[in-house]
Amino acid sequence: MKIKDRLILGIVCGLAGNVAKMSLMSLAKKRNWAEITGPEKSAGMLLPAHRAYSPSGKIVGTVADNVVATMLGVGTVYMLTFTGKDKALLKGFAFGEATWVSFYGVLSTMGATLVGPLSPKTVLCEMVGHAVFGAAATLTATTLGDPALFRNTEQLPVSAPLQAPQLNDRST
Numbered sequence: 001m002k003i004k005d006r007l008i009l010g011i012v013c014g015l016a017g018n019v020a021k022m023s024l025m026s027l028a029k030k031r032n033w034a035e036i037t038g039p040e041k042s043a044g045m046l047l048p049a050h051r052a053y054s055p056s057g058k059i060v061g062t063v064a065d066n067v068v069a070t071m072l073g074v075g076t077v078y079m080l081t082f083t084g085k086d087k088a089l090l091k092g093f094a095f096g097e098a099t100w101v102s103f104y105g106v107l108s109t110m111g112a113t114l115v116g117p118l119s120p121k122t123v124l125c126e127m128v129g130h131a132v133f134g135a136a137a138t139l140t141a142t143t144l145g146d147p148a149l150f151r152n153t154e155q156l157p158v159s160a161p162l163q164a165p166q167l168n169d170r171s172t
Helices: 006-030 039-048 056-082 086-110 122-146
Strands: none
Touching: 006 039, 006 056, 006 122, 039 056, 056 086, 056 122, 086 122
């Protein structure tokens, strides 16, 4: 049975993508490739930095990270609705990287979170994690989503040619 509701499908896709991203980042932290994970960074949006690493801070961070992931999952489903599900994996990678730059790059430097990466290797792990998120989310959408959600998605031109105004023949 396929999921027919875009919102529900988006929530499922976001959570599936986040499981993949969190698993990768957890492995990266255990292997000392990354100093922080997404939930710790997300906790820093809501708590002082020193509390983000506490047990209750990790719970807050995990909830916040999953809430953001569900919103991005909904965005992923609508992106596929408007652009079609062809080349979904590539679109997922691109969407994941766009969210990485937006949330981790722009918003983090503007002070959205008080927890930040300490090294380039952590930033690179986050980049890979977000690509994996996007790929897993689009794979979930195309696998679990009803095909009717992605039908009739005509590629629209970026710009339409301008039409010259028609002059009235009685203008003399």
